[in-house]
Amino acid sequence: MVSEKMHTLGTKKSTIRTIFEYGKKRAAEVGAENVYDFSIGNPNVPAPEVVKTAIIDILNTVDTCELHGYTIAPGLPQVRETIAASINRRFGTNFAGKNLFMTSGAAAAITICFKALHEDGADDEFITFAPYFPEYGCFVESVGSKLSVVPANTEDFQIQFDKLEEMLSPKTKAVIINSPNNPSGVVYSEATIKKLAGMLSAKEKEFGHPIFIISDEPYRELVYGGLTVPYVAKYYQNTLVCYSWSKSLSLPGERIGYIVVPDEVADFGRVYGAIAGAARVLTHVNASSLFQRVVARCVDEPSNIAAYEHNGNLLYNGLIEAGFTCQKPQGAFYLFPKALEDDDRAFCKKAMEYDLLLVPGSDFGCPGYFRAAYCIKESTIRNALPVFKKLAAEYK
Amino acid sequence: MVSEKMHTLGTKKSTIRTIFEYGKKRAAEVGAENVYDFSIGNPNVPAPEVVKTAIIDILNTVDTCELHGYTIAPGLPQVRETIAASINRRFGTNFAGKNLFMTSGAAAAITICFKALHEDGADDEFITFAPYFPEYGCFVESVGSKLSVVPANTEDFQIQFDKLEEMLSPKTKAVIINSPNNPSGVVYSEATIKKLAGMLSAKEKEFGHPIFIISDEPYRELVYGGLTVPYVAKYYQNTLVCYSWSKSLSLPGERIGYIVVPDEVADFGRVYGAIAGAARVLTHVNASSLFQRVVARCVDEPSNIAAYEHNGNLLYNGLIEAGFTCQKPQGAFYLFPKALEDDDRAFCKKAMEYDLLLVPGSDFGCPGYFRAAYCIKESTIRNALPVFKKLAAEYK
Numbered sequence A, B: 001m002v003s004e005k006m007h008t009l010g011t012k013k014s015t016i017r018t019i020f021e022y023g024k025k026r027a028a029e030v031g032a033e034n035v036y037d038f039s040i041g042n043p044n045v046p047a048p049e050v051v052k053t054a055i056i057d058i059l060n061t062v063d064t065c066e067l068h069g070y071t072i073a074p075g076l077p078q079v080r081e082t083i084a085a086s087i088n089r090r091f092g093t094n095f096a097g098k099n100l101f102m103t104s105g106a107a108a109a110i111t112i113c114f115k116a117l118h119e120d121g122a123d124d125e126f127i128t129f130a131p132y133f134p135e136y137g138c139f140v141e142s143v144g145s146k147l148s149v150v151p152a153n154t155e156d157f158q159i160q161f162d163k164l165e166e167m168l169s170p171k172t173k174a175v176i177i178n179s180p181n182n183p184s185g186v187v188y189s190e191a192t193i194k195k196l197a198g199m200l201s202a203k204e205k206e207f208g209h210p211i212f213i214i215s216d217e218p219y220r221e222l223v224y225g226g227l228t229v230p231y232v233a234k235y236y237q238n239t240l241v242c243y244s245w246s247k248s249l250s251l252p253g254e255r256i257g258y259i260v261v262p263d264e265v266a267d268f269g270r271v272y273g274a275i276a277g278a279a280r281v282l283t284h285v286n287a288s289s290l291f292q293r294v295v296a297r298c299v300d301e302p303s304n305i306a307a308y309e310h311n312g313n314l315l316y317n318g319l320i321e322a323g324f325t326c327q328k329p330q331g332a333f334y335l336f337p338k339a340l341e342d343d344d345r346a347f348c349k350k351a352m353e354y355d356l357l358l359v360p361g362s363d364f365g366c367p368g369y370f371r372a373a374y375c376i377k378e379s380t381i382r383n384a385l386p387v388f389k390k391l392a393a394e395y396k
Helices: A004-011 A015-030 A049-061 A064-068 A077-091 A106-117 A135-142 A161-167 A190-207 A268-281 A289-297 A305-321 A344-353 A378-394 B004-011 B015-030 B049-061 B064-068 B077-091 B106-117 B135-142 B161-167 B190-207 B268-281 B289-297 B305-321 B344-353 B378-394
Strands: A100-103 A125-129 A146-150 A172-177 A212-216 A239-244 A257-260 A370-373 B100-103 B125-129 B146-150 B172-177 B212-216 B239-244 B257-260 B370-373
Touching: A004 B106, A004 B268, A015 A344, A049 A289, A049 B049, A064 A289, A077 A100, A077 A257, A077 A289, A100 A106, A100 A268, A106 A135, A106 A172, A106 A212, A106 A239, A106 A257, A106 A268, A106 B004, A125 A135, A125 A161, A135 A146, A135 B268, A146 A161, A161 A190, A172 A190, A190 A212, A268 B004, A268 B135, A305 A378, A344 A370, A344 A378, B015 B344, B049 B289, B064 B289, B077 B100, B077 B257, B077 B289, B100 B106, B100 B268, B106 B135, B106 B172, B106 B212, B106 B239, B106 B257, B106 B268, B125 B135, B125 B161, B135 B146, B146 B161, B161 B190, B172 B190, B190 B212, B305 B378, B344 B370, B344 B378
Parallel strands: A125 A146, A125 A172, A172 A212, A212 A239, B125 B146, B125 B172, B172 B212, B212 B239
Antiparallel strands: A100 A257, A239 A257, B100 B257, B239 B257
């Protein structure tokens, strides 16, 4: 009667969602202050005041019919020019408005790329790297293709290149990278990006067709300790950049982002055209006309990274002191420490007994680890630290 | 390298778009006042002031993190309750928030329904009625199913039931109706809806499975001459209602609408679940968190139909006077008169010589007619009427 697959996708709760809902229930029982919920990656830093100012100013100055009217499918030309100019200033690129396609967020952006690149009925595939955002699998499969996952490099959460090389094949349409990474909190180094670009270029020649990098960058602005995030499109020609203001301006509910298709991609016109077609059939043309204008006005607004950096360091130092091993916070708002037993699901269950709500690494294709989101109240982290110590003591 | 199909869909301009762009060019040559552009269905009535008031009030009263944060996938519970209550008040239905799934507009809503109902790999089909919105074809095909079109009933643009009956088969997943109709401007009568419900119920029994009505209702509020639009879900159990505030509140650029899944549908849980799954993989969960709140506050705001009704009557009377035959304006903001020669494309080309920009009925699966959108300046209609007369004279 209905699609079995869609029914399953719509009713099977993710572990994250289940933990989050448990947390709400538990908070009602024992008090919110006694539940340490590290499960959800929802920005806790409010959108900067300039967002509100921009909305009100736009409402007061733009003709109402024009403001809320249809824009052309890829988005307002002036908005795209403004965003391109900002990217150019910051990363030394050379984009124009015509290189951008506005989308309702990064999930839409990457799914449009999958749909644009996958050839109906073809036995092609996309490759990503553990640990990874599990929705990638749903999105890739729903366009009819297949997602293959390179196992995690748990040394430093860069890339296991020997494994990647084995997996690259003539079927490979694209590799998806996400740096700063959800869930590892790690930023791919310039060396990693260069090596990746070199390997893919060589494979492109070997196979005689392009292999795209889909660079999923919603966390690009959230980096700490003076790190910089290499702008992937500068290192590799066939890069499609997927961006969202969900994290950088704390606007996840407003669904606003873009795809960049650089001039340098193999046959720009065909790629951009396929992206436009995919956006059309996925009914993602014309991202919110108000929020297109809002982000254009806020395009150079710095993200409030100080709060996240403070939280990240607080949690990191506390976990290290409690005996955990973990990468230093580099970007995004997650830590991805090693679980204190091999079975990360059992470990997270144990942590739950202490009202520490953590997400098993298995959910991100990386067993033996757990994710702790630190986009939460500082006091929650502070109060959780002694509890982490107690939990660790149980494993000693 | 990219999907050929997506490339074609993304680069082949629609006739409407081509005409519209020609109009812009022509206006630059001969002056905007000398071009009579009836091509585009973009509301020319501004959003009511209450939209602006609601946005500002929401910005001033809702916590910023909450306001722009993720909502749950189907949308804010309180928003859905408010909308359900409004539908119930107006149509005597019995919906609750759980019957609604917020979407980014009606195109997203219907595509989610297609994806939810189509079984991967199954040889199923959807049926609609000419004249129809041509994007239905793209959307249905992109989920892997097939769209069949019942030829137009050009008598009164109700339904050709004998043709529908021939086309209904065990493969039929759903029929899509759009009343008030784009492009015919006709509202399906209660008799039509009752007859449709009766025929589908009989076929459901015959085939032993549900046949859904997908009721695409973005024009529901725009009706004239005291007509009422029967609320389809009250006449037929397996109805999925797809709505958008694009036209009723003149917010087409903001992408906000919903799907109603009534309790009465066969196996509510499975249908709603499949819709949630389809929204997930089409990356249409969590419609704009600001505009969810805005429409909830404006849910009982009447549409400004007076302006459209005035325009519709002005154009209708002028066309009749010029010798055209046409249904009276009933709803939406389109007239769909008979072309003055059999070849509607040739007719629209001829009209273009007079700077009358009209869309051939063939584009809506109904040759021999043309669409004239009257959501434009009254003065444009007024000035166009003598030109329609000149055009008609050429055919005498």
